[in-house]
Amino acid sequence: MTADPLTLEHELPPDEELVPGEVRRPNHPSARPRRVAQTVAAARKVLEDEGPGALTMRRLADELGIRAPSLYKHFDSKAAVELAVIEDAMFDIGDVTHRAIHEPGAMGPLLSLLTTYRTYCLSHPNLYRLATSGHLPRKSLPPGLEDWAGNPWFVVTGDPHLAQALWSFAHGMVVLELDDRYPPGSDLESTWRAGAAAFERLTAQRQGDGSGRVA
Amino acid sequence: MTADPLTLEHELPPDEELVPGEVRRPNHPSARPRRVAQTVAAARKVLEDEGPGALTMRRLADELGIRAPSLYKHFDSKAAVELAVIEDAMFDIGDVTHRAIHEPGAMGPLLSLLTTYRTYCLSHPNLYRLATSGHLPRKSLPPGLEDWAGNPWFVVTGDPHLAQALWSFAHGMVVLELDDRYPPGSDLESTWRAGAAAFERLTAQRQGDGSGRVA
DNA sequence: TTGGGAGGCTAACGTTGATAGCTAGTATGG
DNA sequence: CCATACTAGCTATCAACGTTAGCCTCCCAA
Numbered sequence: 416m417t418a419d420p421l422t423l424e425h426e427l428p429p430d431e432e433l434v435p436g437e438v439r440r441p442n443h444p445s446a447r448p449r450r451v452a453q454t455v456a457a458a459r460k461v462l463e464d465e466g467p468g469a470l471t472m473r474r475l476a477d478e479l480g481i482r483a484p485s486l487y488k489h490f491d492s493k494a495a496v497e498l499a500v501i502e503d504a505m506f507d508i509g510d511v512t513h514r515a516i517h518e519p520g521a522m523g524p525l526l527s528l529l530t531t532y533r534t535y536c537l538s539h540p541n542l543y544r545l546a547t548s549g550h551l552p553r554k555s556l557p558p559g560l561e562d563w564a565g566n567p568w569f570v571v572t573g574d575p576h577l578a579q580a581l582w583s584f585a586h587g588m589v590v591l592e593l594d595d596r597y598p599p600g601s602d603l604e605s606t607w608r609a610g611a612a613a614f615e616r617l618t619a620q621r622q623g624d625g626s627g628r629v630a
Numbered sequence: 631m632t633a634d635p636l637t638l639e640h641e642l643p644p645d646e647e648l649v650p651g652e653v654r655r656p657n658h659p660s661a662r663p664r665r666v667a668q669t670v671a672a673a674r675k676v677l678e679d680e681g682p683g684a685l686t687m688r689r690l691a692d693e694l695g696i697r698a699p700s701l702y703k704h705f706d707s708k709a710a711v712e713l714a715v716i717e718d719a720m721f722d723i724g725d726v727t728h729r730a731i732h733e734p735g736a737m738g739p740l741l742s743l744l745t746t747y748r749t750y751c752l753s754h755p756n757l758y759r760l761a762t763s764g765h766l767p768r769k770s771l772p773p774g775l776e777d778w779a780g781n782p783w784f785v786v787t788g789d790p791h792l793a794q795a796l797w798s799f800a801h802g803m804v805v806l807e808l809d810d811r812y813p814p815g816s817d818l819e820s821t822w823r824a825g826a827a828a829f830e831r832l833t834a835q836r837q838g839d840g841s842g843r844v845a
Numbered sequence: 846t847t848g849g850g851a852g853g854c855t856a857a858c859g860t861t862g863a864t865a866g867c868t869a870g871t872a873t874g875g
Numbered sequence: 876c877c878a879t880a881c882t883a884g885c886t887a888t889c890a891a892c893g894t895t896a897g898c899c900t901c902c903c904a905a
Contacts (some may be wrong), residue, residue, distance in 0.1 A: 587802025
């Protein structure tokens with residue numbers, strides 16, 4: 416993460432600065448029109464504070480001191496508002512996970528990534544659910560966002576398939592924990608450790624085989 | 631799975647027949663009142679064929695040739711209908727996975743479990759999503775259902791934490807695949823293999839250490 | 846014969862996302 | 876300086892949703 420978060424569109428440095436296999440952070444949609452930005456902020460706040468049931472167009476309009484139909488001057492649909500919130504969430508998660516692997520502390524990058532991911536996602540349950548469940552309208556996302564947000568998993572495993580598998584494990588854990596899906600009394604710390612151990616072996620072995628990062 | 635699927639309530643054989651650590655299959659809610667059974671069947675059909683958006687009380691009533699309010703003579707709410715569908719789905723998945731580990735074929739129990747799970751869930755996307763996403767009203771489920779359905783993961787790994795971790799991995803994979811969350815062109819076969827490999831080592835090692843099944 | 850429950854029905858309510866059509870303000874071009 | 880056109884608000888309204896209230900009709904048991 417060398418890119419300046421405030422960099423404006425079309426002002427990115429050239430690709431040459433990137434380590435091969437690393438992915439550039441896409442532009443943050445910071446320069447949104449005033450009302451749009453206000454609406455997205457309100458949507459995120461309402462969602463996180465009161466859950467998805469409270470996220471209605473009328474409620475959103477109330478929050479801005481206007482009427483619901485006026486929102487349609489700025490968004491095509493409720494789904495468009497949600498999509499903007501999803502973008503922000505993906506940026507946040509990307510930031511947090513990139514930081515986790517670049518400042519892993521004592522526990523090593525893989526464990527740092529997993530615990531960071533778990534902590535962030537569990538403390539933003541409604542945001543996480545919105546961002547990660549249901550069909551992804553990939554074509555409407557800022558190009559590169561997905562790759563950039565997923566990059567830490569690749570960096571940490573050194574292999575695309577292992578990366579996807581590890582991310583799937585983490586996502587499964589988080590979402591099942593959020594939905595209260597594990598039997599009561601489950602020792603989830605140990606479950607995370609068990610999963611981490613399973614993947615740690617393979618990545619350690621792979622990193623030790625001298626082949627380095629895989630394209 | 632020695633219990634007869636058609637066994638009626640309170641006619642289960644004594645617990646002694648069970649291997650320690652194994653869990654008895656709960657009674658299937660087969661003896662539901664006629665209209666209730668019809669409604670649940672219709673709900674499942676509509677859901678699987680046309681997605682969650684089509685699953686409305688009016689649509690369900692249409693399917694039975696009655697009016698929507700009449701459904702409330704048999705169910706407290708739409709959520710109650712969905713819960714019955716979820717129960718059926720959990721029974722189905724439990725049956726399929728128990729079969730997978732008891733007739734593993736050439737690939738071994740763990741891989742058999744994973745491929746069976748993947749195949750079943752991907753071929754019932756809407757049913758799977760309904761059954762596994764959102765908060766679980768655990769108290770309303772038939773007692774034992776959850777443990778029984780989760781038992782194969784325990785049998786295959788020999789350890790409760792590894793079992794939960796493996797299940798989380800599988801659930802994450804399925805749900806992300808269903809939601810089109812992996813970048814286009816992903817080789818998901820390899821991803822499943824990578825995850826399987828990560829867990830296979832630990833379970834093999836554990837099964838080889840002589841301690842056998844863990845309580 | 847009668848009483849009551851089971852299971853239908855119609856009418857209606859409140860909430861939701863969304864559209865149509867009007868209007869006040871503002872900026873721009875002649 | 877005025878005419879035009881766009882922006883962004885508004886009210887009224889729609890259809891669909893889950894759900895409730897209240898009524899009626901059939902059937903079975905006392």
